[in-house]
Amino acid sequence: MAVFNRVESPRLVEDAIYSEVIQAGDGWLRVLKPGQVLRIVDLEGNQAADTLLYDAENPEDHYSAVATIAGQSNIYLSTGSVLRAESGKELLKIVADTCGRHDTIGGSCSAQSNSVRYSHDKLSMHNCRDTFMLQLAQHDGAYTKRDLAPNINFFMNVPVTKDGGLKFDDGVSAPGCYVEVQSLGSSMVLISNCPQLNNPCNAYNPTPIQVLIWEK
Numbered sequence: 001m002a003v004f005n006r007v008e009s010p011r012l013v014e015d016a017i018y019s020e021v022i023q024a025g026d027g028w029l030r031v032l033k034p035g036q037v038l039r040i041v042d043l044e045g046n047q048a049a050d051t052l053l054y055d056a057e058n059p060e061d062h063y064s065a066v067a068t069i070a071g072q073s074n075i076y077l078s079t080g081s082v083l084r085a086e087s088g089k090e091l092l093k094i095v096a097d098t099c100g101r102h103d104t105i106g107g108s109c110s111a112q113s114n115s116v117r118y119s120h121d122k123l124s125m126h127n128c129r130d131t132f133m134l135q136l137a138q139h140d141g142a143y144t145k146r147d148l149a150p151n152i153n154f155f156m157n158v159p160v161t162k163d164g165g166l167k168f169d170d171g172v173s174a175p176g177c178y179v180e181v182q183s184l185g186s187s188m189v190l191i192s193n194c195p196q197l198n199n200p201c202n203a204y205n206p207t208p209i210q211v212l213i214w215e216k
């Protein structure tokens with residue numbers, strides 16, 4: 001079982017057709033054409049890039065953590081992981097990864113999880129669920145909260161303990177670590193660069209990430 005499958009990319013930054021920095025707390029949404037490769041760079045290390053995927057041809061068919069985990073018989077994501085939709089359709093594949101392990105069990109932060117996990121006065125804090133919803137609403141008003149599925153947390157370290165518990169641990173990523181996903185069809189990628197201030201995953205300090213895109 002490949003848990004830390006670190007593979008560097010052959011792609012050169014100067015060949016990318018798109019590059020943008022997403023500040024901590026900001027969101028990003030884009031449709032990738034078949035074959036396009038998206039790189040997400042953890043610029044300062046230990047940031048969590050909460051990510052949702054949709055089949056752009058049929059947006060109701062969204063990313064499924066369950067189908068992805070079952071399809072690869074592995075709870076962690078790394079190079080070679082095929083990211084599947086609810087229907088089982090293969091949406092994207094991780095083709096390079098210098099971090100080596102990403103979570104898809106921990107979910108994204110929300111007003112509710114912040115208040116349950118930390119304290120009630122965190123209820124009003126900025127959270128990934130709100131960023132996801134804002135991005136979706138700006139893209140197409142037809143999206144609702146029902147379109148928010150369990151997500152991927154790129155660069156986030158959520159080890160599963162021997163007795164089946166989840167630990168939100170100090171990160172395994174480092175400044176400059178990146179992950180690359182290739183779109184197998186036409187896929188919509190939605191990212192919330194997590195604003196979380198209460199979690200050791202990002203050392204209580206959310207930082208920017210960079211996204212780059214290459215043609216096939």
Ligand SMILES: [Zn+2]
Nearest residue numbers: 109128194196
């Ligand atoms: Zn978050």
